[in-house]
Amino acid sequence: xxxxxxxxxxxxxxTAMLGACGNLGKAISGGGASQVVTSKKKGYQTxxxxxxxxxxxxxxxxxxxxxxxxxxxxxxxxxxxxxxxSFEAGMMNLSKEQFPTKSYVFRExxxxxxxxxxxxxxxxxxxxxxxxNPEDNGKKEADxxxxxxxxxxxxxxxxxxxxxxxxxxxxxxxxxxNQKDYYQKEEYGATYTTDISxxxxxxxxxxxxxxxxxxxxxxxxxxxxxxILICMFKQAPNDSLVGGSFYAYALSKSGTSISSWTDTDIKxxxxxxxxxxxxxxxxxxxxxxAFMNKTQSFFPNLAGxxxxxxxxxxxxxxxxxxxxxxxxxxxEITSFAQFVSQMARTYLPSGVPIDxxxxxxxxxxxxxxxxxxxxxxxxxxxxxxY
Numbered sequence: 001x002x003x004x005x006x007x008x009x010x011x012x013x014x015t016a017m018l019g020a021c022g023n024l025g026k027a028i029s030g031g032g033a034s035q036v037v038t039s040k041k042k043g044y045q046t047x048x049x050x051x052x053x054x055x056x057x058x059x060x061x062x063x064x065x066x067x068x069x070x071x072x073x074x075x076x077x078x079x080x081x082x083x084x085x086s087f088e089a090g091m092m093n094l095s096k097e098q099f100p101t102k103s104y105v106f107r108e109x110x111x112x113x114x115x116x117x118x119x120x121x122x123x124x125x126x127x128x129x130x131x132x133n134p135e136d137n138g139k140k141e142a143d144x145x146x147x148x149x150x151x152x153x154x155x156x157x158x159x160x161x162x163x164x165x166x167x168x169x170x171x172x173x174x175x176x177x178n179q180k181d182y183y184q185k186e187e188y189g190a191t192y193t194t195d196i197s198x199x200x201x202x203x204x205x206x207x208x209x210x211x212x213x214x215x216x217x218x219x220x221x222x223x224x225x226x227x228i229l230i231c232m233f234k235q236a237p238n239d240s241l242v243g244g245s246f247y248a249y250a251l252s253k254s255g256t257s258i259s260s261w262t263d264t265d266i267k268x269x270x271x272x273x274x275x276x277x278x279x280x281x282x283x284x285x286x287x288x289x290a291f292m293n294k295t296q297s298f299f300p301n302l303a304g305x306x307x308x309x310x311x312x313x314x315x316x317x318x319x320x321x322x323x324x325x326x327x328x329x330x331x332e333i334t335s336f337a338q339f340v341s342q343m344a345r346t347y348l349p350s351g352v353p354i355d356x357x358x359x360x361x362x363x364x365x366x367x368x369x370x371x372x373x374x375x376x377x378x379x380x381x382x383x384x385x386y
Contacts, residue, residue, distance in 0.1 A: 044166050046105055055092070055106030058159070058166070067108035069117040069155065082308075083176070083235050086243030086268070091156055091174040091231050094249055094264070098229050099158040099170045109155030111171070111221050117153050120212070132208045140185045147181035147194040149204040151235050153212070168221055173212060176233040176244070177205045202248075205232050206261070214256040228252045232261075242268040242308045264312070271307040271319075280314040284349055288319075291347035298343075299336055301326040303361055316349055318373075321356040325366065333358070334382050337367040341378045344369065350376070 045059040058065045092106075123146075124131035132150045139145040158170035179201055181194040196204075209230045216222050229251050236244040245266045250258045269279050271288040279285040292305040303324035310317045323340065327333050340356060348354055356369040356378070369378045 049101075052101055055101050055104065055158075058105060058107045065108055065110070067155070068110055069112050069114040069153075072114055072117045072121065072152070082240070082243030084243075086236075086245065087152065087174055087176060087233055088154060088156075090233065090246050090266075091154065091172055094231050094246060095156060095158065095170075095172045095229060098227065098251060099172075104158040104160055104169060105166060107157040107159050107166075107168075109157055111157070111216070111219050112153070112155045120153060120215075121150060123148075132211060142192055142194045145183070145194060147178065147183075147196055149178055149181075149196065149201065150175060150208050151178045152176035152233075168226060170227045170229065171216065171222060172229040172231060173209075173216070174231045174233055174246075175205060175208055175212065176235050177201045177208075178235050180235075180237045182238065201234065202232075205248075206258070209250070210256075210258060213252055213258065217256050225254045227254075230258070236268075241270040241306065244268075245310070266317075267311045269309050269311070271309055279309075280311045281316060284309060284316055287347050287349055291343055294343050294347065295323070295340060298339060299325070301332075316352050318353040319348065319355075321348075321354065323356065323358045324361060325358060326361055327366065328360075330382070330384065333366045337369065337380050337382050340367075341369055341380050344371070344378055345376065354378075 045062075046056040047059060047064070049056045119128055119130045120132050122128050122131045123133045124135050133148050134146040137144075137146050152174075153176070154174040156172040156174075157168055158172070159166040160169035161167075179196050179198070181196060182191050183194065184191055209232065213228060213230065216228060217224055222228070229249060231246050232248045233246050234244045236242055245268050246264050247266070248261045248263050250261045252258060267280065271279070271285060272292060273279050273285050276282050276285045288307055288309075295305055296302050303326060305321070305323050307319050307321040309319045321344075325333075325336065327336060337358060340358065344354065344356060351373055353373050354371050357365060358367040358369075359365050365383055367380065367382045369380045371378045
């Protein structure tokens with residue numbers, strides 16, 4: 001059965017930009033800037049910049065310039081939304097190495113339209129020769145059908161000023177690849193899974209990247225000499241408690257060939273870990289367990305304390321903690337948030353960005369705590385009921 005294409009609402013895009021679980025670094029366009037920088041002489045507007053770790057964003061006609069094709073992806077039953085949060089912000093972090101925040105201004109993707117991305121993500125067919133995914137061979141068996149390999153595509157643009165105007169100086173393309181393809185043999189029927197080996201995923205990913213690069217070079221806005229950074233993302237399975245991660249990238253300075261790929265060595269893990277050997281640094285698993293135990297013993301009305309930690313090699317890059325409570329009164333929530341702040345300072349790893357979200361059993365966010373990599377204290381905000 002042919003899969004549908006899904007356009008996700010801006011809610012998930014906003015969530016990803018505000019606190020990407022799979023990224024955990026600074027990846028927010030505009031960096032929380034409080035003022036709009038306008039220059040009639042330059043002829044463009046930006047969000048301003050209060051921190052050089054963040055990009056300035058572009059404003060057009062008084063509005064933030066949004067991505068033309070954000071959120072387009074191949075529909076997968078019970079999608080892991082953490083993949084969506086990890087994808088955009090992870091792209092931006094990789095982009096910072098090629099397009100520094102001090103020299104470039106960020107623009108949401110404007111070259112690829114929604115219609116173009118939908119066609120590329122669909123299966124190849126007589127009606128859609130541009131499809132990056134293989135033709136449907138009509139098979140229903142998991143090991144005989146042609147699976148969907150390419151799950152999502154996103155564009156980010158990086159601009160530089162020239163003669164008082166901003167011009168396109170770099171493009172980042174994120175390509176999300178499936179390691180599991182979910183499908184139905186009949187509409188509204190049971191969901192089945194085709195497993196895709198790591199080798200096959202990478203092989204198909206490189207094919208798609210080469211094709212996309214060639215197509216981008218044909219776009220007049222990009223041309224032959226605009227640097228294009230291609231980032232490859234492995235989707236996490238639907239039942240994973242963490243989002244996917246970028247596994248490789250390549251920079252094309254010109255032309256349509258990709259000479260080499262660089263492995264990112266990025267990995268996301270869930271804490272507490274059932275197997276401590278799966279955590280690159282065992283000390284981090286021990287520290288989190290101590291934090292969890294202290295928190296749960298002091299406040300018994302907790303449904304769970306978990307975290308997603310991201311590593312580059314064996315080095316922790318950041319941590320996103322989720323705590324689910326059964327508190328109802330403001331006094332309980334306020335006291336608990338203050339206690340969590342103290343326990344986090346005592347037990348959680350230092351020197352990396354950490355955010356902690358405290359939610360009620362109904363999913364309502366009750367409090368939020370965050371600490372940057374260079375800080376020791378946590379910013380704490382308790383959400384009032386009025």
